[in-house]
Amino acid sequence: MSAAIAATAAVWGRTQQQDFRSRVRGCLLGAAVGDALGAGVDTLSTEAVREAHGPxxxxxxxxxxxRRGAVTAATQLSLFTVDGLIRAQVRRDTGAWHPPTDVHRAHLRWAATQRDWGPDERRKDNGxxxxxxxxxxxxxxxxxTLTGLADEVLGTLDRPKNPAARDAGALVRSAPYGLLVGWEPQLVCQLAVECAAQTHGHPAxxxxxxxxxxxxxxxxxxxTVExxxxxxxxxxxxxxxxxxxxEALGNALDSVRRGAPGPDALAALGDTDGEHAEDALAIAVYCALVAEDTAQGLRLAVNHDGPSAATGTLTGALLGALHGETALPPSWIAELEGRPSILALADDFAMEMTQGPALHGPESAAPGWLARYPRG
Incomplete structure (x- = not known):
């Protein structure tokens, strides 16, 4: 896997690297903006949303x-997923190449943020x-997600955590795996599946x-999206x-030709109560397919019976990866919680994936980079 990424980076020119960075930024910022947009109406019915915000x-x-622009756990977890993927690349110099383990460790660091009052400065491997x-x-x-990360046991496909959990909790943190553009699609799929099983063990x-x-x-x-x-x-x-x-993906693709986009079209794609991950996936794919622009696609993604934060997150990630950061509504980006951190992490990911060998290797490494992403 690492050889494939290194080979890809070696042939990228400056323009390609800039395009990749724009798509990484777009994906992570877009997911966070969609999350923030949907958070204010999450789980509300369409009728309740219209009563509160107009027709x-x-x-x-x-x-x-x-506050406006606040994000949910979906964005938090996505950021730690990126952190884990960068750490996996850094750790490959030691011969310890198992990305699911590094992502799991990153998610355990997120779990600590849900228990602790603040950062533990004694943890030198925190990054x-x-x-x-x-x-x-x-x-x-x-x-x-909380119960799956309540201990340090790594869930696997043979022994997944929470085998009945079918909600979108693992789905909403999975966009970063797709940004491993040097990998083949089957490896991207396998990594995302293995990491999702660490908390959500239902096959769907x-x-x-x-x-x-x-x-x-x-x-x-x-x-293209299709x-x-x-x-x-x-x-x-x-x-x-x-x-x-x-089947959910097929319904999303077919629904494009079945009438005007709106809450009724989203409801036809499956349950909108948040219990089934595949339904949230279908809604996001449909919204990305029919979006006239990023803002319109995100508004469509959150105006339904819920879970609006999840479908907003997923749609934002798709549209951001498709169009890049400049397609995102600047007024929403300006109010986004954690924007400096998201941008810093996106740029670090892009730099690691395109210029990693210049940052670290078996013989030498940039001390500042290892301070940000320790090998431990």
Missing amino acids: AGLTDLTPAYG WLANEEWLYVRRDPPRA AYLSAGAFAVIVHGLARGE ASARRAQAQLTQRPGHEPVA
């Missing part, structure tokens, strides 16, 4: 957790992200995460329990 529904950021004080708040993390939950990562992967490589979704369907065919996820 057009929610059209702008609205306060959640005491910079776990020392960001703004992350030490609880923003409605799914129960399965972890296969939705795998499919979503493959779609983001295609978009980050410059493909082509990327069909590739994701193909990746699922040999995996047990894939039928609900493949």
